[in-house]
Amino acid sequence: MKIAITGGIGSGKSYVCRLLEQRGIEVYDCDAAAKRLMRTSDRLQQQLKALVGDAVYSADGVLQKPVLAEFLLASEANKLAINDIVHPAVADDFAASGKQWLESAILFESGFDRRIAFDYIVCVTAPRPVRIQRIVQRDNITPERAAEWIDVQMSQQEVAQHSDFCIQNDGESDLQAQIDDILRQIAINN
Structure with a gap:
């Protein structure tokens, strides 16, 4: 069985994942995996060099984040090209991880x-x-900048419409009870 957890920036999905991990459920972190793969995968490094240029990695193989960011932000086509390299590698890595x-x-x-x-x-x-x-609080930025980050992502209403379950992480709702309910429903349906 494969289960995805998603949510926009600031929704608290990483916190929910930590609560799941406290229950013994390992959660594959796509962001961490992408960073790791860009550091360690020879194939991914060769593909990024071919797309961005050799300057994307230093002589000793360290990813040059400013070079990657400059390329990524230069155009939507560049962003899509990077994603077409990194996302399949992460998907393959998840499939090989054995995590659900x-x-x-x-x-x-x-x-x-x-x-x-x-x-x-x-x-x-x-x-x-x-x-x-x-x-x-987390990133030490202005509220206006935080709002901009939220606005560039898919709306939470749209994400919720494509999801099977929603967890309300408003700081007041009982997260443990919501997680219990979802785990119970998943167990019943399988």
């Missing part, structure tokens, strides 16, 4: 929902003011 649960902030935007046949998708949501406050 995957965390991805951009599950639908990245196409992971089409690359991997998920049995269930869980969306973590939170009210916009709560999300902004979390982002501001």
Whole structure:
């Protein structure tokens, strides 16, 4: 069985994943995996060099994030080209990991929902003011910048519509009870 957890920036999906891990459920972190693969995969490094140029890695093989970011932000086509290299590698790595649960902030935007046949998708949501406050505190940025980050992602309403379950992480709702309910429903249906 494959289960994805998604939600926009500041929704608290990583916190929900930590609660799952406290229950003994290992969750594959797509962001961490992408960073690891860009550091360690020879194939991925060769593909990125062919696309971006040799300067994307230093002579000793260290990813040059400013070079990658400059290329990525230069155009939508560049962003899509990078994604077409990194996302399939992450999907393959997840498939080889043996883990059932995957965390991805951009599950639908990245196409992971089409690359991997998920049995269930869980969306973590939170009210916009709560999300902004979390982002501001975590990343030490202005509320306006946090709002911009939220606005470039798929709306949480749209993500929720494509999901099987939603967890309301508003700082008041009982997360453990919501997780219990989802785990119970998944067990009943399988």
